[in-house]
Amino acid sequence: MTVLVQLNPSREPERAPRAEDLLSLARNNSPDARQRLLLGVMALCDASPPDGQLSPILGEIFLYLARQAERDIRKVLAARLAHADWAPPALVNVLALDEIEIAAPLLASSPVLRDEDLLQILIEASLDHQIAVARRPRLSGRVADAVIEQAVPAVLAAVATNRTAQISGEGFRRLVEHSRRVAALRGPLSRHPGLSQALAEQMYHWVGAALRESIATRFQVDERKFGSAVYDAIEGVIRRDPNEPVPVDTPEREEMERRLVMKLQAAGQLKPAILIRAARERRLSLVVHSLSALGGFTVNQVRQALNAPTPEPMYYACAAIGIDRAVFPTLLTELRKLNRGLPGDQGDPIWQRGALSHASAARAFRALVAPDPTEQRIAV
Template sequence: MTVAQFRSPSMASPPAYPDLLALARNPSADARERLLLGVVALCDARPPTGELSPVLGEIFLTLARRAERDVRKILSERLADADWAPPALINVLALDEIEIARPILAASPILQDDDLLRILVEATLEHQIEIARRPYLGGRVADAIIERGDPATLTALAFNRTAEISLEGIRRLVEQSRRVAALRGPLTRHPRLTTQLAEQMYEWVGVALRQSICARFQVDDRKLAPLVEQAVHDARSQCAPATPANDPDRDEMERRLVAKLQAAGQLRAGYLIRSVRERRLGLFVHALSTLGGFTVAEVREAMSARSPEALYYACASVGVDRAVYPALLVEIRLLNDGLPGDAGERVWLRGALSPTSAARSFRALIKGEAAAV
């Protein structure tokens, strides 16, 4: 018998409670089918308000304990939103296999914090993740999830915008994001993230999330500069060297790859960020050269300059947002022996610049550097 057949109405009105109890105690297949149809009819009709009849509670619980998987799944779906369902039955279904338990864990108003805390201890990781996703999850349960420290459950909780997570809980999630990269994205968008915690995250998130932090919290790059520079110093001593720049074969391979991307219309400013994050500085050089119409020599000169100004203008001319540039610069320096240097002003703080003006400024600076030499 299929689930679709289970759901087909065959009774004009719900059967009487004693009849259902007798069916629940009858092990025959025909009795189980009739019992299921009767229980579904009762779910559709909804029992009267007030205390649930003990007989009805026994019927539901007996069915859940003895029924086949498809029967329990239908019960879970039908009772997920019911505020009159027997608590014992709801707790049995919540500890069933995850496909049966999921609707109950997600929505049942019968489950209280103590029930959810018990399930966190007794059930599988999949059950724990569903609890972490539960709308308007209570603070006690959120704290218990954070205390357990499982990455998958923490990530589900970080995505849950309605969970009652305390400021201390958010602080602990931010600290966990040092080791659990999946936490970083949802935390940067979490409504309870504070400016102070966002500035802490700025040190270890990637370029795109730094842009998100800057946009949301209006972070002052000059304020974060000492933290970022310290991160550069700390990482430089641990960072493995990037691909050598004097490898002609690799350089030619990277040039061809960029040319293919350009020909296919797939070369975008975002590829610059991606290439740096993948520690492929040669790809960054060729991509920036191609996107901006600069020579490779000009781009390399900007990357070895005493000031990051020329490189900023080159990046701005191809669409790299000025809010992203400081973080991108940090990662480039890690791969490029600390270059470009830190001389001069942080011109990206002056305001927006059109691509045409940025390209003109880049060429003027590079030409001036060449004349000075």
């Protein structure tokens, strides 16, 4: 039976009861005894023992309440003990493993919980308990490292927002690495006071436009210079012997590149990095067929973009397949070297206006090039 207890705020403070009386009430299951027990426990918590120690009888009462009492009593007890440094450790640990509404105040504040207790909760308790531990103020480096080691996305996000957690340098490095796949980490980490310049530049590779601008402002990142560095760092599956002569685009060479793209696509290995490395390798036909396949465009449409008086169509085509706008200026320079200075330099550098979604970029590209009904697109 659940007992609802209404407390009268004008009532005189409850006198701390004797331990023997509380033990007698704890063994009495009547509703009246439960109400008196709850009021007695609250009074006892308000008048905590001055010497910081509890008698064995009081310890027995508290443990009995935690294991046998109704949910309402356990909830009130946990709230009252949240800041008590004299609370019995065994009792606090029992309540900290209770359902999250009961455990939450203890996980957030209890000075009795030690690192070993928190590590046990990370292993044994629910996801909500783990998140509460990760948000705990002044979380130790040992526990923060354990949270990061478990690599649970929601718990990682909680520790990333915890500005007082003692996260080690290695812990930050691993959090930044996790942010590759866990987008929820990127915002908190980009604003975290513990983020270093080196890790900020690493995150710059994969965050969105808004966070990139935030990082560039905070750490004074040169976006154009950094884009060139990203371009140079991209790895693909194409390798060329430096002593090999630069290939000449012929019908045979173009057919070979087209087949290579089909094979890479069939194997699931066709990525935007292929296009970038193809430009670096000065293989213009491979650039054309890669962009056609990745974007679902026709080869003639891609060639229209390559020969346009403005880089706008080529930018939209590259944005549609996920090539970063910070990388595009370097890619554009390489393409002009291969294609007689085209695309031309008319118009504004639209890549400086901000990022686009892939779908929006694809629509913009198709609006700028003529439709090509005579040629089948390479299937995506």
